[in-house]
Amino acid sequence: MLRVQSISFSYEDKQVLSQIRFSVLKGQSIALIGESGSGKSTLLKLIYGLMDADSGSIFWKDKQILGPAYNLVPGMDFMKYLAQDFDLMPFVSVAENVGRFLSNFYLKEKKQRVDELLKLVDMTEFAHVKAQFLSGGQMQRTALARVLALEPELLLLDEPFSHIDHHQKSKLSQHVFQYCKSKGITIIYTSHTPEEILMFSDEVIVMKDGVILTKEKPQHIYELPSSEYIARLTGEINLIPVRYLGVQNDEILLVRPHQFFIANEGYQAKVISCYYSGRGYVLKAQFHDVVLTIESREPLSGTIHFLIR
Numbered sequence: 001m002l003r004v005q006s007i008s009f010s011y012e013d014k015q016v017l018s019q020i021r022f023s024v025l026k027g028q029s030i031a032l033i034g035e036s037g038s039g040k041s042t043l044l045k046l047i048y049g050l051m052d053a054d055s056g057s058i059f060w061k062d063k064q065i066l067g068p069a070y071n072l073v074p075g076m077d078f079m080k081y082l083a084q085d086f087d088l089m090p091f092v093s094v095a096e097n098v099g100r101f102l103s104n105f106y107l108k109e110k111k112q113r114v115d116e117l118l119k120l121v122d123m124t125e126f127a128h129v130k131a132q133f134l135s136g137g138q139m140q141r142t143a144l145a146r147v148l149a150l151e152p153e154l155l156l157l158d159e160p161f162s163h164i165d166h167h168q169k170s171k172l173s174q175h176v177f178q179y180c181k182s183k184g185i186t187i188i189y190t191s192h193t194p195e196e197i198l199m200f201s202d203e204v205i206v207m208k209d210g211v212i213l214t215k216e217k218p219q220h221i222y223e224l225p226s227s228e229y230i231a232r233l234t235g236e237i238n239l240i241p242v243r244y245l246g247v248q249n250d251e252i253l254l255v256r257p258h259q260f261f262i263a264n265e266g267y268q269a270k271v272i273s274c275y276y277s278g279r280g281y282v283l284k285a286q287f288h289d290v291v292l293t294i295e296s297r298e299p300l301s302g303t304i305h306f307l308i309r
């Protein structure tokens with residue numbers, strides 16, 4: 001189990017993390033999300049032991065994770081960290097990069113393991129290509145395989161699929177998360193992609209300005225977000241003053257595009273535009289002074305009536 005206890009951290013005089021505390025159970029997958037600059041990468045680096053916190057402590061099971069002031073070589077055997085810059089060796093092959101942390105005493109086993117990992121990240125055909133000649137996405141796949149090589153207990157992934165193109169991303173991310181689940185590997189990963197956040201996390205930690213706003217199940221974050229900020233991190237959201245719905249107070253209702261229900265009667269809006277989205281249609285519709293985004297099965301125009309699920 002990982003325990004992060006009241007961590008605070010500053011870069012010189014700028015405080016970036018303040019009183020961060022949470023725990024993660026073995027085998028859990030945690031999405032760490034927040035707007036750019038909210039402190040996600042900094043937190044991963046502290047958990048890995050790349051920097052010393054100003055205060056607080058971090059434990060994996062009963063072992064304290066110490067930064068460079070106490071531990072000259074960052075990182076510990078049980079965990080691996082995938083940084084946004086991949087940290088590959090440019091002049092050696094993909095296979096050698098993946099096998100970097102594997103022992104040379106058992107060469108046959110090493111080759112088998114490297115082959116297995118290259119297959120997992122779909123890089124078999126590039127095994128003998130030097131890392132410097134790879135595309136950004138191929139480098140990222142190689143770096144993913146390398147951090148998995150020794151089957152760490154704890155994996156820290158900073159935007160692990162950010163360079164992978166859209167149609168390969170979904171297959172690769174499913175492979176990697178399924179693999180880690182099957183091996184009981186605990187993962188903390190950052191992402192700005194709603195599907196990645198919602199599909200692969202057991203819980204989501206939301207950060208803003210160096211503090212944790214909430215830690216909840218992805219379903220809860222998506223269906224019942226407690227603020228516009230949290231809602232926007234996991235997909236599109238409509239903000240509707242409840243007085244437009246006949247409720248006499250100043251509250252704002254957060255409604256996802258799929259939560260509207262087109263009906264024969266109900267609230268009235270005027271369609272401004274209608275786009276095909278693959279799964280159906282997305283309408284932009286004027287409702288009082290708000291432009292709503294509504295998912296619809298049919299293409300619609302003119303005046304529509306809707307209810308909210």
Ligand SMILES: Nc1ncnc2c1ncn2[C@@H]1O[C@H](COP(=O)(O)OP(=O)(O)OP(=O)(O)O)[C@@H](O)[C@H]1O
Nearest residue numbers: 011012014016034035036037038039040041042043
């Ligand atoms: N080496 C550094 N020196 C000084 N300030 C830094 C350094 N690295 C990050 N920061 C600042 O610390 C804050 C948090 O940065 P961090 O990279 O942790 O955010 P993030 O949430 O991971 O952002 P992103 O989603 O863009 O990766 C930002 O204001 C950033 O400018």
